[in-house]
Amino acid sequence: MPPLTRPTRPRTRPRPETEATGLDCRHFGTCGGCSRLDQPIAWQIHDKVQTCERLLAPFLGPVRIASAPPPRPPRHFRTRLLFPVQADRRGQPITGLYASHSHTVVRLEQCWTLDPWLTAFAQAAERTLRDLGLQPYDLRRRQGQVKAIWARLASGTGQVMAGVVTRPGTFAAGQDLAAAWLAAAAALPPRRVKHQLVGVVHSISERDDDFLLGDRHVPLRGADHVVDRRAGLEFRISAGSFYQIHAEAEALLYRPALALLGPVRGLHVVDGYGGVGTFGLRLARAGAAAVTIVEEGAAACRDAAHNATRNRLANVRVVRTPFAGARLPQPTDVLVVDPPRAGLGPQAIARIAAAAPPRLLYVSCAPESLARDLDGLVAAGYRVGAARLCDLFPHTEHCELVLRLDRASGGPPTPLGPSA
Numbered sequence: 001m002p003p004l005t006r007p008t009r010p011r012t013r014p015r016p017e018t019e020a021t022g023l024d025c026r027h028f029g030t031c032g033g034c035s036r037l038d039q040p041i042a043w044q045i046h047d048k049v050q051t052c053e054r055l056l057a058p059f060l061g062p063v064r065i066a067s068a069p070p071p072r073p074p075r076h077f078r079t080r081l082l083f084p085v086q087a088d089r090r091g092q093p094i095t096g097l098y099a100s101h102s103h104t105v106v107r108l109e110q111c112w113t114l115d116p117w118l119t120a121f122a123q124a125a126e127r128t129l130r131d132l133g134l135q136p137y138d139l140r141r142r143q144g145q146v147k148a149i150w151a152r153l154a155s156g157t158g159q160v161m162a163g164v165v166t167r168p169g170t171f172a173a174g175q176d177l178a179a180a181w182l183a184a185a186a187a188l189p190p191r192r193v194k195h196q197l198v199g200v201v202h203s204i205s206e207r208d209d210d211f212l213l214g215d216r217h218v219p220l221r222g223a224d225h226v227v228d229r230r231a232g233l234e235f236r237i238s239a240g241s242f243y244q245i246h247a248e249a250e251a252l253l254y255r256p257a258l259a260l261l262g263p264v265r266g267l268h269v270v271d272g273y274g275g276v277g278t279f280g281l282r283l284a285r286a287g288a289a290a291v292t293i294v295e296e297g298a299a300a301c302r303d304a305a306h307n308a309t310r311n312r313l314a315n316v317r318v319v320r321t322p323f324a325g326a327r328l329p330q331p332t333d334v335l336v337v338d339p340p341r342a343g344l345g346p347q348a349i350a351r352i353a354a355a356a357p358p359r360l361l362y363v364s365c366a367p368e369s370l371a372r373d374l375d376g377l378v379a380a381g382y383r384v385g386a387a388r389l390c391d392l393f394p395h396t397e398h399c400e401l402v403l404r405l406d407r408a409s410g411g412p413p414t415p416l417g418p419s420a
Helices: 016-020 041-060 116-131 174-186 249-261 280-285 298-310 346-355 367-379
Strands: 080-087 093-095 146-154 159-166 196-204 216-222 225-230 233-238 268-272 290-295 316-320 334-337 359-364 382-389 401-407
Touching: 041 367, 041 382, 080 116, 093 116, 093 146, 116 146, 116 159, 116 174, 146 225, 146 233, 159 174, 159 225, 174 196, 174 216, 196 225, 225 249, 233 280, 233 298, 249 280, 249 359, 249 382, 249 401, 268 280, 280 290, 280 298, 280 316, 280 334, 290 298, 298 316, 334 346, 346 367, 359 367, 367 382, 367 401
Parallel strands: 159 196, 268 290, 268 334, 290 316, 334 359
Antiparallel strands: 080 093, 080 146, 146 159, 196 216, 225 233, 359 401, 382 401
């Protein structure tokens, strides 16, 4: 592959609304949601590829990181909102995104990355918090109750689930809030794909810090999940389950990742960190003889099992366990891992080395932890066969990479040792 040629930059950086992206955001430069909105997407992708190639150079060898422009301009692609709730100068709750490098909320009037219906819903949800007299949680004073609001859109169906995150304790306003949110959602302007709020959830955070996600989820009204349809498959996603937040994830991630991996017909596949089965179900439908989804989260395991049954994929098995402690089946012909930002770590790498799958697909949202993991995987006999940037986070510095690693033939599996 010839070296990438970056488009020539003008000598002065263009204004956001002119030559660059055509996106004029009144919050850009203050809100920390995106940092590269003023740069053409071709520049962004080029910079990300170069940054990742420099970081991963010791492991790539002659392999170059492939990339491609998105199928359409990346606007309003985010299908999940998670907004902290803080008090303004009058003590009234406001929601939005944190300012860059701070924990001060920027109250959003518009957003070029979030689905517009979700932006409008967040504004209506904030008004409900005020109308009901709900107090934001103050971490310094340990006072108040509401930490955040969130919503998830299944863009293939238009279903939306929303939630409020509070500290533990009685939440007497729960039913009133749910009723108000359902009414407000029904009154929002319609979209091309009809958006429908199908459930409101009370998320309870046991953590006494600024972490915004809830540990437990209790339905207030309606469903505690949404249903999405993608690539001919149906996915149930519950409040506590992970799901990619880019509306074009099928074109940007799943389709190119499976092409990179190659044929799986007749093979035994393990989907590590498998979530609700987004990779595992696609591989089962592609002809794998057996698919084992390894997942730690209870909600995601329930969703994955439901999704396998719903899609009539009898060759899918779900195992609830941390991947680092999983005994991978023998044989494991193909392994897919999509770990969190921290990466695999030594224990998980030892599991992979012991199972010795000939092919490994590594999906990474953090190149730094990927580099650490590649050091151990290369020592276990793997080599990078192909790599691709999947730009799920445009207008930011975050990178999503997919690598196919091939194990050198003839090498015996690496023993775990007596203490593993």
